[in-house]
Amino acid sequence: MKIDTTRFGMIEADDSRVITMKSGIFGFDNLRRYIVLIQDPKNPLCWLQSMEDGALAFVVIEPCVIKPDYHPEINKAYQTFLEISREEDIALLSIVTIRHQPFSVTANLRAPLVINMDNRLGSQIILEDEQYPVRYDISSVNADPQTITAKAASL
């Protein structure tokens, strides 16, 4: 499929790369189809571009890159909803908010995007566990973050 985007011009993606959000991203429920655009594999920040609205793209990051101990429980209902049969098929992405004046970069660890790599169905889920912040400050991460993982690279 093909779309004219405001950020990247005309992009064309094979259907096999498209991720279908089975329930949309909150606030954008009517838009279901996205692709991951990786600009530089050494930079873990990448784009999630809507394939239905050229003006809509989110900056996303794999939460494990910024918080290595991030292992939220994905409850059974969501696993069934996304037809997840093997845990290793689960890829997680956090939506990143970048603000200027003052500059801040935060990632939403409370509501990750859960993607079944096997069938490319995804959903934004809200974790019950309140320990995960909606605005996790990436600039305060102490450990040197790794680059993008093989999993995200294959998205």
Added chain:
Amino acid sequence: MLILTRKLGESIQIGDEIRITFLEIKGKQVRIGIEAPKAVTVHREEVYRMIKEQNQQAACFVGVDQGNLADIWDTLAKGRNGI
């Protein structure tokens, strides 16, 4: 808004598949049970709204005039390394 009065243990049915049952009242708190298909997500309204607003703010970043992602990552790395 449709307003209904129910007794404890009674339910309301929304469409064919959603049922809400009123389980308990304690002071100003009400406990309710929700039965809904898996495709329907159920969340506390304030949490849902917070996530939705966060998504909308995230979508405002256009990236072009505001610096590309490589620059942003470099800025963060410098901050981490105390440069």
